[in-house]
Amino acid sequence: MPVETIASIAALRSRRADVRRSGRTVGLVPTMGALHAGHERLIEQARRESDCVVVSIFVNPIQFDRQDDLQRYPRTLDADRAVCERLGVDLIFAPTAEEMYPEPPQLTVDVGPLGDHLCGPFRPGHFRGVATVVLKLFEIVQPDRAYFGEKDAQQLAIIRRLVRDLNVPTAIAGVATVREADGLALSSRNQRLSADERRLATALFQALREAERQIGAGERDPAVIRERAAARIPSSPHLRLEYLEIVDPDSLQPAAVVQPPVRVAGALWVGSTRLIDNLLIA
């Protein structure tokens, strides 16, 4: 039986009220679609932990800092529905942009200093857009638990802090990154890579692993770690390291002296595709 797909906020709220009356718990997996094995892990964990699993599929325009990225973002709703069906999802919430934003939002969530590092400076407005749409989804779906991938570590840290600072009654679960055999973190944007670019794309993971080795060997100077890690990125006209930073896992602030636990995170341009990845070093 195909998974029920709801596009209207009012209809979703009505179904949510039914579930509440029946005393069942709701797990939400917020996605932008183009579901891959990373998303499948999120859905599988939600399936194990919740009575009713809702997957939202919404390519959120206000979190894109570049119009071409929004336009090129893969949209594969039929395939996504098949994944959801296979994994026993109860409900897909797939609103239009008009349904979510009938007018440009005036009130938004300011993420404060959590947006000051890593992707923040390179994607102006991105995390404001993420935090705002996630809060909207929480208000609409009112999930008991919500699932986010550790691949987007800055997003995850921001959402954890969002529910804490604003008293949102939703528990946040982080789910481990899924990787290809060569270490490339799964991402919907990987679909855009040419065969050559795909081969080069593993460089980001190699750089993060080098940082992990350096820290494991006792190196504490972030500039030294960064330099040795960046040296793992092959010299290629198709590759450009946007950043590689070592930050506190919760506050996302860099420190003058690296003291685990830390998160090493980077962004690498591969041709015209921007990939991110990170490792927690405990």
Added chain:
Amino acid sequence: MPVETIASIAALRSRRADVRRSGRTVGLVPTMGALHAGHERLIEQARRESDCVVVSIFVNPIQFDRQDDLQRYPRTLDADRAVCERLGVDLIFAPTAEEMYPEPPQLTVDVGPLGDHLCGPFRPGHFRGVATVVLKLFEIVQPDRAYFGEKDAQQLAIIRRLVRDLNVPTAIAGVATVREADGLALSSRNQRLSADERRLATALFQALREAERQIGAGERDPAVIRERAAARIPSSPHLRLEYLEIVDPDSLQPAAVVQPPVRVAGALWVGSTRLIDNLLIA
């Protein structure tokens, strides 16, 4: 029987869940205490429209732009409880600042262009603090309806837009301003006025009424209206008009040509006390 008073968020959530299971509706009246007849109107309307009436009493530190105003803000919890008891309130939620802010909030609500005029420029961070604490209270109490006074018109417009932009499932009710016989809008801060200041304080209402007369007589130039209205403020070392603006009631933006419906709003310093008031001109 004294009204049950709850200070802990966890205890409030537990009581909220009980009310939800019993199918009763919840009306919230968010206040900073020092309850007066204006608050009483809010509570009375909530009492008529809701099964369970919750009054929150919390002097929210992050919405005060001046430390002396926070310190001087009247705190009258015993009298407030008596008012709540008399009006049949079911529950008082009176958390400490530590309960609401165990750590300084990093994520806050940015109110956008709704904060650009009226009180916004004169009280930096005020409406961010208001919108953030109201959203927190909504997340904790999860009211079906919440009640706000029209005296704080900018706050009311911002909260109306907050629930719309963020899909908060709470209906917002605005309740008419209560005035003294000479027109002075009721406010907790009126308690601070000396007898002389109290006599002078009606000047703000007189100025707003003059603006109303000018608009009613067909005047459309905001500068002319403002000048004639401000002329109603007596020349006194104890009085200083901070602003008098004519704005769209929803967007809170001024227009080059006044076209009703508009809201005329002003702030008047009376000695060391800042008073605000406004009129809707339909």
